[in-house]
């Protein structure tokens with residue numbers, strides 16, 4: 001096993017940089033550079049020396065194998081955050097026998113292999129490292145914190161109990177008439193099946209929370225869509241003009257609304273048009289708006305638009321109106337903008353608040369297979385006698401799917417996908 005090392009903090013100038021070393025030679029390398037290995041988990045100041053030349057004065061944190069992030073011997077060097085210091089230290093480390101630069105995510109991969117993290121926790125960690133908003137951080141941390149793993153244990157034990165109940169009738173079939181366990185098994189399986197189905201439903205929102213919710217601004221030409229987008233963005237993101245049909249491409253502006261990642265889409269004004277290019281823009285507008293998580297309609301909706309009850313319909317250019325209206329909006333004066341943001345936050349926040357544990361498509365797929373297995377098991381169970389073996393077997397298939405959530409099996413297949421987003425040093 002190689003000893004791996006990498007800069008764990010962002011490259012470039014900084015107050016402090018952390019270089020992490022993990023593997024069988026980590027402590028030995030620390031001894032060579034610093035003279036000794038400080039007591040584990042105690043920050044200690046040392047001079048790092050390379051062939052008689054002082055690299056830097058650094059804080060050292062040592063972790064013993066079994067008590068580190070990776071599960072291996074780990075040493076972290078906290079040096080002054082200069083490219084020259086870090087460069088010299090990395091060069092010195094790469095000259096050490098058995099040591100090499102870590103691949104992206106390799107520390108975490110070792111943590112997974114050594115059972116320090118389960119697969120879902122690794123996904124949570126990946127999400128945590130890329131979280132930009134508060135709601136994303138919260139979701140990521142729950143998963144990183146092992147909530148899914150704990151739930152899997154509960155599901156697992158209920159499934160095992162059902163399987164054991166069914167199997168008990170197989171074992172005793174010849175001797176005595178076993179008590180009818182079907183009602184208990186059926187109720188256990190049915191409630192689990194419904195729980196899995198609810199989790200599956202929640203995945204779409206979790207995926208959206210990770211990638212960002214899309215809110216499309218739509219309406220007829222010249223309704224003031226681009227002006228509103230610019231007001232929301234606080235900058236001139238889109239061209240505005242008094243010419244109807246100004247916007248053709250979909251223009252995206254990413255924002256943080258009360259911790260929710262939201263991408264506003266400014267779209268072409270919706271109308272019948274002879275202009276070929278504008279017509280393409282209108283089609284794009286409809287496609288993107290219909291796929292968006294929420295639509296903000298300025299004025300009237302056009303026929304091709306699929307409106308949902310939660311969509312927000314506003315009266316544009318309210319500053320030009322003589323009398324007060326309901327739901328006014330003006331990109332010029334800013335009237336209604338605060339209300340609009342509050343409403344968006346309320347609608348999307350409500351979707352997110354129904355916190356689920358299954359948060360990735362991978363979880364959805366595993367749970368989908370579990371649901372199908374349980375449906376089969378329930379079918380066999382309903383057929384009364386003789387099929388106990390099949391019932392037990394399908395319950396075991398469900399257990400395997402649930403186990404896959406935390407990576408008890410089939411880990412290799414999904415590792416590439418999960419580690420794709422990791423950076424070097426993690």
Ligand SMILES: Nc1nc2c(ncn2[C@@H]2O[C@H](COP(=O)(O)OP(=O)(O)OP(=O)(O)O)[C@@H](O)[C@H]2O)c(=O)[nH]1
Pocket residue numbers: 220221222223224225226227228239240241242243244245246247248267268269270316317318319320329330331332333
């Ligand atoms: N008084 C007033 N004028 C506005 C408002 N919003 C936009 N305008 C004006 O209306 C015209 C059209 O604005 P845009 O923002 O380009 O409208 P749009 O909906 O993006 O138009 P298209 O991209 O062509 O579909 C411009 O002259 C804007 O200055 C508003 O709230 N009040």
Ligand SMILES: [K+]
Pocket residue numbers: 221222240241242243244245246247
């Ligand atoms: K316009």
Ligand SMILES: [Mg+2]
Pocket residue numbers: 225226227238239240246247266267268269
């Ligand atoms: Mg526009």
